[in-house]
Amino acid sequence: MTSRPEYYVPQPYDPYADDEPQGGWFNSDGYLPRQPHDPHASQGHEIPQGYEVPQGYEVPQGYEVPQGYEVPQGYEVPQGYEVPQGYEVPQGYEVPQGYEIPQGYEVPQGYDYDPRTYPYQQPDDQQPDDQQTFALRTVAEPDAPAEPAYHVPESPEVGWDMAASRRRAWVSRAVLLCVLAVQAVLSLRLANTAFQDEALYLAAGHAELQHLLHGTPLPINYASYFSGSPQLYPVLAAVVDKRFGLTGARLLSLAFMLGTTTLLYSFTRRLFNERAALAGAALFAVVQSTVVMGYFATYDAAAVFLLALATWIVVRTDRAPVAAVLLAAPVAVLAVGVKYAAALYLPTIVVLALLTGWPHKGGRAYLRMLLLALGIGGLLAVGMYSTDLLAGVRQTTTDRDHGSDSAVFLLQRSAEWGGLMFLTAVGGAISYVRRSRMNESPLAQRLGTPGWRWRALLGLVLCGTALLAPAYQVHLGTVVSLFKHVGFGLLFAAPMAGVGVTRLIGAHFRYPQLGIMLWTATLCLGISQADWRFGVWPDSSKMIRVIDSHVDRKGHYLASTPEVPVYYLRDKTSHRQWQGVFALEYTDKKGRYHSGDAAYRAALRDGEFDLIVLDGLTNPRVDAVVADAVKGNPHYRLLADLPFRNSSGTGHYRIWTKTS
């Protein structure tokens, strides 16, 4: 008997065969669920297609085959055919006594007996003997082979080691580097002049810097209306801007965002494994918010980086002494200082302190959480009462004016900007709750994994955090900054999204195309949305060149976005000289007080402003009021009409100068 039929086709090894419930999108391991008592398995065996039952078996000379000997379909032993002892040996042919067909073809441990795979190895007593072959006839029979002629050596349960190795670390770091390179390229391809927020923070930073270094009075009290401390990010960015310009300040943001992705990779790896970490980082790196914040000189990039750092500390100190978690407190508080809205994510970090500590410390994880909460709370209280930022916090974050954007609109935007990644995260979380195993190795089954409640809570916390910002903005009714805040939430959902991608791809990279499709879709959305985002505001370079010679230290100017000229022309003008289009109070030459639209009309009637720059985008209603008041106004002459293209089509700057 040959040791192995020639039609043997190796079937994939199923690592999850013994695992928990199968089926569904995220459990794609390629096997149909197999019933323990498959009716097909017990009812005869199908001969694999292509196997030809030797019909008309050619009988060698002198060898008599019983007439009509046929290998029956399904190996049903024909009546009167005795196996093996009763095997009727044709005359002159002796079957050696005691010849043993190797019983049961030794199957390595861990391999299931599978009738589809080894159709001829039925340990069934009724199994007919193999067909006769020449070999059996010609080989001289050993006298008494007491032992089988060969041994299949004991093979280990798995052929690889699931523990971390240096090679694996370097391979995953190399892939991470590729992810970071993609992220950097996506951010760096964006180009436009400074957005009004960038211009505001940089201009404020320069003013704060002058104030710190030389005691120059601040043109306006930035702290009263900034949504982050003007002494933190703006000063840092201004230092960079002074040396390297706007591009330098934007590269600083890129560094923050690349750092964020790296930290995300690191703590996801700690929470799950490299694969989930890389997948999560790869998705996070290409969403609109990450790409845009990576080339946007606002404090968002710094804040999200600090949040990622705090999370990283919490996750990394899971096995360290409980007090080590306090290291995260100053970082988290700094994140809030940089941007007040970052406080929205602190509860997540605190709960993570509990969840990450639980598998290692059990009940002491509660102490860890409490300690972190107290640490953060204490530092925040100190920060609040030692600075004058509370007013700014109130104005810009907690008591922000409610807008008029509808909930449906906001949810739609949130879904467009982060929906795909969020759904992946939810899928990952559900799949993770159903099955905790994160490694193909069968050894992984025997690892002690946290219970489903813990897993569910982790999934809920991470995915739920992604919903905080949209929910809060729906409450505020404003779409302003939503795209950035969606990105803050996605940082926390990213680990679960990573799990989702690994589950989608399946064990042994069974369905890489699904992962690639998902990532490519996210990438395409990210690129197009980032391009759109960076084109929302007009390129102001021409406008600045036009007004450059009309601006000095004495004039009073009106502009749709005063921040932009204030930033670009900071050497010759101060923020104090510029008026925006959102609110004006004016007392005319006759001493009458005006506010709102009437104030604009009165001021223009009096020729109050020496220069007017409207973009028609920032506040179209007031722009129309101003343009109407300037028409036929003897004080003003149209200086330039500058058409521009932006994401929503075309528009134009209109610039008037006072001539009399």
Added chain:
Amino acid sequence: MRLKERFCVARTAGTTRTAGKARVARTTLAACLAGVLALSGCSLLGDDGDDGGSSASGGRTAAPRAGASAAADIPYDVTPLLKPAKKYFGVAVPGAPTSMKSVDAYTGRTGKQPNLIEYYAGWGDGFDATGVRNAWAEGALTLMSWEPFDTPVADIAAGKSDAYIKEYATAVRKLNLPVVIDFADEFNGHWEKWGTNHVTPAQYVAAWRHIHQTFVDAGATNVIWSWSPNIVNPVKDVQLKPYYPGDAYVDWVGLIGYFTTGEDNAFDSVFGPTRDRIRTFTKKPMLLLETAAMPGERRRADIRNLFAGVEDDDDMLGFVWFNHKKRADWRLEASPLALKEFKRLAADDRFGFDVRKPS
């Protein structure tokens, strides 16, 4: 006082247009990822290339780029030319500015390069961008006197010539060099087709504002608008104020007046009454948009009065010498002694400057 017949130049000048298995799977994944990256990378680079090439074309809504080609693309700022420190030294000579030959000859005779060239265009003519460029190349501003011979001013005000005005304004904007436009000059005279016998002040103002607004709407901010009445001396009964479109629509007040024999030739006698009336309703700077002195004994004295009068008035921007032979021979070369005096006075540094570099 119809001193001349209008003639138009450059009708022909057009507007400017110008495992084993897992391993395989892993390799495949890596290859696919690399492929996707390479593809997206290529397309990104491609996009950038396209943007560099044709930033304004196409319907895509990519981020606008600050291209190097946009460097010289801002509208010309005429503000420094509205009230320059020095005086305009202008001339109206036949053929200019389409051909600068007669200007060059005038320069040779007077010893100074004129920096304001006036020409006359009929309503319906194309914009003489080439002429403006020619003048600009020699450091001179072009002043176009736009005269509605065949189109009623009321029709212009009613918008019947809008297509023409828009096309004209677009051509002016496209040229992006400063141009002075004076519409329907001498409107306060009865001798013009658009004069007091044919057009009411309201119609005149409406037409002026309409033209101005059309230019503004087209973004043609490079036009200096000169409102140009004849001096009031021969038409004392005609009030100027009703004809004034308003400071929002006017940059200069251009006076048209000549030193003629038989009239007092003091500067204040010729221009004073008109100036005083105009100063009751506007403070816009003034220019002697058309002036000259009749040949004769008094011509040298007239020229002295002209220079002195312009020099003495800070609000007087300069003058344009009407160097034509129409009705009378206003050409300087007609009287050598006067020309000599003119040359002497024109040598004053306060007259003339390069309009391309206003101080």
